[in-house]
Amino acid sequence: MKRRTMTAALCAALLLTAVTTGAAVASGPHEERPSREAAALTGTAELYRSAGDDITFSFDAHLAAVDNDDPLKATGTFEFSHYLNGEGARAKAEVDCLLTGGDVAVVSGVITDSDLPGAEGRRVGVTVHDLGRHDRLGYSWAATGSPAEGAELPRCVSSAPFEKVRKGTGDFEVVPWQPRL
Known part of the structure; x- marks a missing residue:
């Protein structure tokens, strides 16, 4: 009992x-409770090149929930650098557009700081495909030439994510946009 x-x-x-x-x-x-962002792209990775190029991309781009209907109100920065045999350049851009869908993000921004002559004030775009340990990346200047040259690029324009991220370095995270349609 x-x-x-x-x-x-x-x-x-x-x-x-x-x-x-x-x-x-x-x-x-x-x-x-914090509200979910409308969209985001964050993280850092190095790209793989067989010649041994040192190429790095870092993102901290966000679209606030209150701006869900306007990807042009995205904020943040992204940085990139490319060096080979001690020669190359780096740049930092202020985000002016962020579009995401599923695990793909397209971000554009105006270069605010760079050691590449003529690059400051120019818009560039980058595409990221967040595939976990096998992320991919593309950038507008793959088709348009150096970020310091060419015509003005529209916002949120980039190339397909054709580059491979170096194994063990990719930690990109994409928060998918869910626009009210």
């Missing part, structure tokens, strides 16, 4: 704990 009483008391205590914990979680204030 004592054993049945103990088991019943234990079951009652576990049930009471589960109910009160569930009620506390369910009744928490909704305004304290």
